[in-house]
Every structure is written in structure tokens, then in C-alpha cells.
Amino acid sequence: xxxxxxxxxxxxxxxxxxxxxxxxxxxxxxxxxxxxxxxxxxxxxxxxxxxxxxxxxxxxxxxxxxxxxxxxxxxxxxxxxxxxxxxxxxxxxxxxxxxxxxxxxxxxxxxxxxxxxxxxxxxxxxxxxxxxxxxxxxxxxxxxxxxxxxxxxxxxxxxxxxxxxxxxxxxxxxxxxxxxxxxxxxxxxxxxxxxxxxxxxxxxxxxxxxxxxx
Numbered sequence: 001x002x003x004x005x006x007x008x009x010x011x012x013x014x015x016x017x018x019x020x021x022x023x024x025x026x027x028x029x030x031x032x033x034x035x036x037x038x039x040x041x042x043x044x045x046x047x048x049x050x051x052x053x054x055x056x057x058x059x060x061x062x063x064x065x066x067x068x069x070x071x072x073x074x075x076x077x078x079x080x081x082x083x084x085x086x087x088x089x090x091x092x093x094x095x096x097x098x099x100x101x102x103x104x105x106x107x108x109x110x111x112x113x114x115x116x117x118x119x120x121x122x123x124x125x126x127x128x129x130x131x132x133x134x135x136x137x138x139x140x141x142x143x144x145x146x147x148x149x150x151x152x153x154x155x156x157x158x159x160x161x162x163x164x165x166x167x168x169x170x171x172x173x174x175x176x177x178x179x180x181x182x183x184x185x186x187x188x189x190x191x192x193x194x195x196x197x198x199x200x201x202x203x204x205x206x207x208x209x210x211x212x213x214x
Contacts, residue, residue: 002157002192003173003208006181007199010049013175014038014137016200020173020208021057021135029212030132031057032097032169034090034153036065054086056093057135063089082142087149094152097134098159131170133212134162138175144183160191171211173198 005013014037021031039051052066065087066080136157142149162168172192176184185195198204 001171001211002188002195003171003198004181004184004195005173005175005198005200005204006178009177010038011200013200016205017135017137017173017175020205023205023209024133024212027209027213031135032132033057033135033137033172034093034150035135035137036175039064052080054090056090065090082149090150091152094150094156098152098156131163131168134169134172136172136174138177139184140177140180144176144180144187154187157188158191171208173208 005017007013014035017035018037021035024031034057035055037053037055038049039053040047041050042048050068051064053062054065055062063086064083066082069079069081134156136150136153139154139157140149143151143154157172157174161170161172163170174184174188181197188195196207198207
């Protein structure tokens with residue numbers, strides 16, 4: 001099933017995902033994809049968002065994706081300057097996810113960090129997991145309106161559930177701001193069929209866990 005995590009900006013969607021990932025780790029359910037925590041600074045009584053990082057899953061490799069730009073300048077006039085190097089790094093990660101035949105074999109994050117394509121397919125690997133969940137934080141204006149940004153992430157999502165040759169993920173969570181939900185649903189309907197809208201709440205987490213653990 002495709003879960004679309006949607007809520008207004010700066011309402012804790014990524015923090016919710018981080019908590020979810022920690023809980024899934026306790027159930028030994030692997031997570032694949034990317035999350036995008038913000039970089040914040042307190043200025044007086046205000047918390048100001050200065051940048052956006054990316055954390056790749058399952059390796060937990062962490063780097064800067066974007067920095068705040070003045071007004072509506074920056075990449076595609078979005079008010080953020082995105083690093084081309086970082087975007088290429090994330091897209092390369094999703095490209096590997098889409099082509100790795102047995103990436104679901106990771107037993108832990110250390111093994112994932114040492115992943116190489118020539119290590120895939122060992123007998124000890126093949127029975128490690130029954131499957132995991134794909135996470136994309138986020139599909140935004142770059143991906144849905146401008147055809148740029150995390151293009152490989154969108155491509156992986158459009159492949160639908162990853163079941164062959166071994167179950168990798170039967171479900172996915174994608175972060176989409178409310179104004180772009182219709183566009184995301186239209187792009188992904190053919191791959192996932194219906195989708196479930198969720199919010200960064202305890203009840204949504206319970207629903208997702210119930211689905212994954214069924």
C-alpha cells in the first residue's frame with residue numbers, strides 16, 4: 001500500500017518519520033529511501049529553518065541537501081538553494097535501490113553501509129528479511145512540477161511494490177505537501193492503485209504499523 005504523509009510545512013512530518021523508523025527497527029523491519037530533517041537555529045524566541053539535510057536509508061549516510069535562499073530566489077524560485085552534488089548522491093542511492101536484486105538482505109545498518117553490488121545474493125543474505133518499507137521525504141515542487149530534484153526516487157515509486165526476485169517492500173510512505181497531493185496521487189495511481197492519506201499523528205503510526213505487521 002502507498003501511504004501519503006501530508007500536513008502543512010513545518011508540522012513535524014520528518015520527526016514523525018524518524019520516530020517511526022526507530023520503532024520499525026525494533027521490529028527488525030528494514031527501511032529504504034531518504035528522510036529530510038531540517039537544520040534549525042533559535043533566533044530570539046523564534047526557531048528559524050536554515051537548511052535541509054538528507055539521511056539515506058538504510059545506511060544513515062547524512063549530508064546537506066539545501067540551504068535557505070533570500071526571498072523566492074534559489075533553485076526554481078523555491079527559496080532554497082539545492083546542492084547538485086547532494087541531489088546526484090540521493091538519485092544514485094535510489095538508482096541502486098531499483099537495481100539491487102537482494103538489497104533486503106541487510107541484517108543491520110553497518111552491513112548496509114558496506115553494501116556493494118557484488119556482495120548481493122549470498123545464501124546467508126537471502127533469508128534475512130521478509131520485506132521492508134520504502135520512504136521518500138519528500139516529493140515536492142521540484143519533482144512534481146518541474147521534473148527535477150529526486151527523479152530516481154519518483155522512478156522507484158512508479159515501479160510500485162518491490163516483490164521480485166525477493167520481497168523488498170510491499171508498502172511505501174511518501175511525504176507530499178497538501179497542495180501537491182492530487183498531483184502525486186495521479187502520478188502513482190498506476191503503480192500502487194489506491195493510496196491512504198496519513199498525518200504525523202499517533203493514530204496514523206498505529207495504522208501503518210498494523211499494516212506492516214499483519
